[in-house]
Amino acid sequence: MKNLTYLRFEILRTLRNRRFLIFSLIFPLVLFFAIASPNKNIIVLGIPFPLYYMTGMAAWGSMTAMLSSGARIAAERQIGWTRQMKITPLSTWSYFTAKVLSGYMMALFAIIGLGIAGSTLGVSLSAVQWLTMLVLLLIGLIPFAVIGILLGHLMKVDSLGPALGGVTSLFALLGGSFGPIFTSGVMLKIVKDIPSYWLVQASRSVLSPSGWPPAQAWIVIAIWSVVMARIAARVYQRDTQRVS
Amino acid sequence: MRALEKDRSGIVLTSLSKSFGVVQAVRAIDVNIAAGEIVALLGPNGAGKTTTIDMVLGLTRPDKGTVTLFGQSPSDAVKAGLVGGMLQTGSPPQYLNVRELITMVASLYPHALDVDEVLRLTGTTEIAKRSTVKLSGGQTQRVRFAIALVADPDLLVLDEPTASIDVEGRRDFWNVMRSVAAEGKTVIFATHYLEEADSYADRIILMARGRIVADGPPTEIKAKVGGRVIRATLVDVPVAELSQLPGVSNAERRGEGVTLSCGDSEASDKVLRELLARYPGARDLEVRGVGLEEAFLELTADDQDQADALRAGTDFNRGQELQ
Numbered sequence: 064m065k066n067l068t069y070l071r072f073e074i075l076r077t078l079r080n081r082r083f084l085i086f087s088l089i090f091p092l093v094l095f096f097a098i099a100s101p102n103k104n105i106i107v108l109g110i111p112f113p114l115y116y117m118t119g120m121a122a123w124g125s126m127t128a129m130l131s132s133g134a135r136i137a138a139e140r141q142i143g144w145t146r147q148m149k150i151t152p153l154s155t156w157s158y159f160t161a162k163v164l165s166g167y168m169m170a171l172f173a174i175i176g177l178g179i180a181g182s183t184l185g186v187s188l189s190a191v192q193w194l195t196m197l198v199l200l201l202i203g204l205i206p207f208a209v210i211g212i213l214l215g216h217l218m219k220v221d222s223l224g225p226a227l228g229g230v231t232s233l234f235a236l237l238g239g240s241f242g243p244i245f246t247s248g249v250m251l252k253i254v255k256d257i258p259s260y261w262l263v264q265a266s267r268s269v270l271s272p273s274g275w276p277p278a279q280a281w282i283v284i285a286i287w288s289v290v291m292a293r294i295a296a297r298v299y300q301r302d303t304q305r306v307s
Numbered sequence: 308m309r310a311l312e313k314d315r316s317g318i319v320l321t322s323l324s325k326s327f328g329v330v331q332a333v334r335a336i337d338v339n340i341a342a343g344e345i346v347a348l349l350g351p352n353g354a355g356k357t358t359t360i361d362m363v364l365g366l367t368r369p370d371k372g373t374v375t376l377f378g379q380s381p382s383d384a385v386k387a388g389l390v391g392g393m394l395q396t397g398s399p400p401q402y403l404n405v406r407e408l409i410t411m412v413a414s415l416y417p418h419a420l421d422v423d424e425v426l427r428l429t430g431t432t433e434i435a436k437r438s439t440v441k442l443s444g445g446q447t448q449r450v451r452f453a454i455a456l457v458a459d460p461d462l463l464v465l466d467e468p469t470a471s472i473d474v475e476g477r478r479d480f481w482n483v484m485r486s487v488a489a490e491g492k493t494v495i496f497a498t499h500y501l502e503e504a505d506s507y508a509d510r511i512i513l514m515a516r517g518r519i520v521a522d523g524p525p526t527e528i529k530a531k532v533g534g535r536v537i538r539a540t541l542v543d544v545p546v547a548e549l550s551q552l553p554g555v556s557n558a559e560r561r562g563e564g565v566t567l568s569c570g571d572s573e574a575s576d577k578v579l580r581e582l583l584a585r586y587p588g589a590r591d592l593e594v595r596g597v598g599l600e601e602a603f604l605e606l607t608a609d610d611q612d613q614a615d616a617l618r619a620g621t622d623f624n625r626g627q628e629l630q
Contacts, residue, residue, distance in 0.1 A: 066414055066415065068410065068411065068414035069411055069414050069415060072403060072407060072408075072410070072411040075402070075403070075407070076400070076401075076402040076403060077402075079402040080402055138400075139400055142396070142397070142398040142400065143394060143395075143396030143397035143398065144397060144398065144399070144400050146366060146394055146396070146397060147392070147394060147397040147454065149365075149366060149385075150364050150365070150366065150385055150390060150391075150392040150394070151385070151388075151412065151415045151416070151458070152385065152386050152387070152388050152415050152416060152417070153415045
């Protein structure tokens with residue numbers, strides 16, 4: 064991203080979007096305190112509940128940030144701004160990169176916010192563990208950056224709100240953000256193929272002896288990223304062929 | 308200027324064609340625009356103006372034919388920052404004020420103008436701190452113009468730039484545009500306001516149904532499409548009888564007055580003589596040239612496509628190939 068002025072304004076626009084702040088930052092924080100406070104001494108599947116729930120909410124909030132950042136492309140397409148950008152020297156790649164980076168910026172706020180909230184409820188990790196968790200979450204968000212851009216090209220602005228809400232909730236729910244819903248059997252096998260599952264599992268990983276998630280996590284994240292990117296590229300190309 | 312130093316060839320469209328499904332939006336047009344010219348693309352909705360502009364800007368890929376801007380492909384010229392465009396749609400995005408938006412766009416260009424200078428030129432200094440979503444139609448249009456201008460482009464392309472501005476605002480807009488263009492910029496603008504094309508362009512390209520039906524300086528276009536209209540006060544003569552007069556293509560009556568349309572000045576002279584000979588009671592005679600407006604309506608009338616194309620070809624088309 065060689066154009067820092069453009070990126071700066073893109074981030075400024077993201078920060079000024081109040082709905083964005085509410086859904087990716089405030090909601091997860093409120094839910095975290097509401098659910099984790101009364102349960103702070105419980106252990107879930109070997110993990111202290113505040114740590115589990117902190118990671119779950121960080122996953123939810125940062126996922127929302129990533130998805131809605133890309134999805135904002137839908138609004139810019141609708142008002143014709145993307146076409147205006149295409150007749151500037153800004154490359155399509157840079158345009159997308161700025162969206163992803165501003166999404167990551169908000170995701171970072173969500174993760175840090177929940178980290179601080181977690182510490183107040185007794186989550187205590189070493190510096191290495193905190194850093195590992197941050198890195199794992201940032202990597203785990205890659206598929207969601209791509210899915211955001213995909214939604215930005217598939218959705219009309221009218222349907223964007225419900226679509227984003229639905230997609231985020233589904234990923235968060237299946238991934239176990241609000242608590243593990245499948246602990247064994249075939250359904251567990253299925254949800255393990257969903258990238259949000261591994262986002263939430265970052266809490267388990269940092270407590271594990273190696274500090275890293277199993278190979279399956281990397282494979283699932285990689286496959287989702289590549290497949291979604293291919294679909295997004297195809298939708299983008301279809302979208303660029305103007306039909307009127 | 309910059310582009311002139313590199314290449315003097317200006318804007319060249321060669322047998323440019325584009326269809327959308329069965330609709331032939333642009334049909335093999337050839338256009339040469341010299342650097343520094345101000346050209347109006349004039350035509351009704353559906354004439355192919357926007358499609359042509361989209362191809363010039365590289366937003367739409369032609370089915371056939373080529374576009375070169377100062378000897379380069381549209382996408383290369385755009386990448387080099389040689390092109391500024393004001394599209395028909397393209398509202399400014401939200402969560403920025405006007406100055407921030409212009410600054411953001413300026414940052415994308417290698418040789419952008421000073422932002423304050425652009426705000427001043429486009430009359431947006433007073434609204435520089437206003438949010439982009441709180442602008443009136445006219446203000447939005449000026450901001451969109453500022454976006455096109457801040458690139459300091461060699462080619463400025465404006466697609467119906469005054470579509471949502473009032474008359475006074477339009478005049479202001481064109482005054483700014485002219486002063487900007489005086490610096491040697493090439494300007495192509497699409498419009499369906501005839502006065503605009505007439506007043507502000509050096510050259511008018513009249514488009515209808517995806518073809519060029521006339522191309523030349525405004526005065527020349529007017530002369531070439533110059534039919535004549537005769538008005539007279541004449542009672543008790545049925546319109547049907549008047550329309551039979553040799554040389555009259557159409558006759559209408561409003562109260563005591565009649566209006567006779569004639570092909571050209573030769574025809575109108577003949578009709579005038581015949582009229583006075585047959586109806587000595589005719590008074591208040593008035594002969595005038597058809598305005599560009601009427602000529603335009605006639606030329607681009609939907610149900611006369613073929614006839615128009617033929618007439619256009621024989622009368623005033625410059626080497627335009629006909630189907």
